[in-house]
Amino acid sequence: AQTVTQSQPEMSVQEAETVTLSCTYDTSENNYYLFWYKQPPSRQMILVIRQEAYKQQNATENRFSVNFQKAAKSFSLKISDSQLGDTAMYFCAFILMDSNYQLIWGAGTKLIIKP
């Protein structure tokens, strides 16, 4: 069975600091996509970053980057120069390449950026 584990229920850092959210997953498949989604208080789900498992290069989107370790099945999210607007729930998820609807989600990490 596919699973995603986010071991940090809540994290808190000062504005402008760098923070890393951890995510591990388990699957016997070889081809999949990994995602980090952000859920602010508005409850909208916003795609933060996406990584194809067949790509060795870590994905980056402005202040957001991932550390993808396929052998270790680890997919951590690094937020640099954190901002108050980064305060939100962050969900790690993956999806098998032969299906784009069975998203397997972690339980989320609540990130609080303090001024």
Added chain:
Amino acid sequence: NAGVMQNPRHLVRRRGQEARLRCSPMKGHSHVYWYRQLPEEGLKFMVYLQKENIIDESGMPKERFSAEFPKEGPSILRIQQVVRGDSAAYFCASSRRGTDNSPLHFGNGTRLTVT
């Protein structure tokens, strides 16, 4: 281009009543997915629909829950005879095609409270 629209944002029902949740996908999207978010958990897949067809309802409870996506109008998630355990946030997502592995676009969700 409007995003995925869900309404109502908040819905309160007494035990035994019916809840109807609506989702209008993004323009040009014909694939709709419903997810349920329970407190402190990630999103759980419920059902995947295309216009007038249910593709996969493996995540939806067999009783009291139904979903439709008619040729015209929004997708509807219907919960009959609601119970307290149905209280959750229900998210809808849409995509243009079902096989291109594009990230899903999510709505703001409907928070259902059963009293």
